[in-house]
Amino acid sequence: MPDIVFVHAARTPSDIIFRRRLEQFAARVPGLKLHFTVENEEAFSVWPGYRGRLTQIMLGLMAPDYLEREVFCCGPAPFMAAVRDMLESLGFDLTRYHEESFEAPTPVEIPVEPSPPAGDAVIEFAASGLTADCSGDDTVLAVARRVGLNIPSGCTFGLCGTCKIRKISGEVNMVHNGGISDEEIAEGYILACCSKPQGQVVVDV
Numbered sequence: 001m002p003d004i005v006f007v008h009a010a011r012t013p014s015d016i017i018f019r020r021r022l023e024q025f026a027a028r029v030p031g032l033k034l035h036f037t038v039e040n041e042e043a044f045s046v047w048p049g050y051r052g053r054l055t056q057i058m059l060g061l062m063a064p065d066y067l068e069r070e071v072f073c074c075g076p077a078p079f080m081a082a083v084r085d086m087l088e089s090l091g092f093d094l095t096r097y098h099e100e101s102f103e104a105p106t107p108v109e110i111p112v113e114p115s116p117p118a119g120d121a122v123i124e125f126a127a128s129g130l131t132a133d134c135s136g137d138d139t140v141l142a143v144a145r146r147v148g149l150n151i152p153s154g155c156t157f158g159l160c161g162t163c164k165i166r167k168i169s170g171e172v173n174m175v176h177n178g179g180i181s182d183e184e185i186a187e188g189y190i191l192a193c194c195s196k197p198q199g200q201v202v203v204d205v
Helices: 019-028 056-062 077-089 140-146 182-186
Strands: 004-010 032-038 071-075 097-101 121-125 130-134 164-176 189-191 195-203
Touching: 004 019, 004 056, 019 032, 032 056, 056 077, 071 077, 077 097, 121 140, 130 140, 140 195, 182 189, 189 195
Parallel strands: 004 032, 071 097, 121 195
Antiparallel strands: 121 130, 164 189, 164 195
């Protein structure tokens, strides 16, 4: 059974996105607990939830064991900064804090060697038995599609992490937006949508 505490902060009850659907989910899934807080109530209606901006006291009431949980936060940048600062002040281990912005962040470039000249790269798709010559400016995802392979993908700019695959050998120039962790990179994983081959590369696709 899942153990999820879902917290939604909104301006008014009407601004709670998919409120009815969330309540339907919670009614069917015992391990899903919903908590809503609003800054302003609405006229001619009764609001039984929390009132005001999310605070340390609210968090403690909503999830008493929050220090032991993984936290996933999404929202406007000022809201996420406030949540992050609140958790840090409470002694939360920020290595277990994850956030996703409403807007694409500024690309973070990983220092790599310059791209090889066009036509000077090769990608071997080991699991499929296919090999493709390409340019150092091509992405692994684009080359895979060109040879008829389907690597699941979403945002295509390194944010969502959907196109994560394992690199068996070789080097790539990967400029992502947070869709992959340093630990995953150290284990040999790359994001196909924003990784460009540097010479010969072998991937597990």
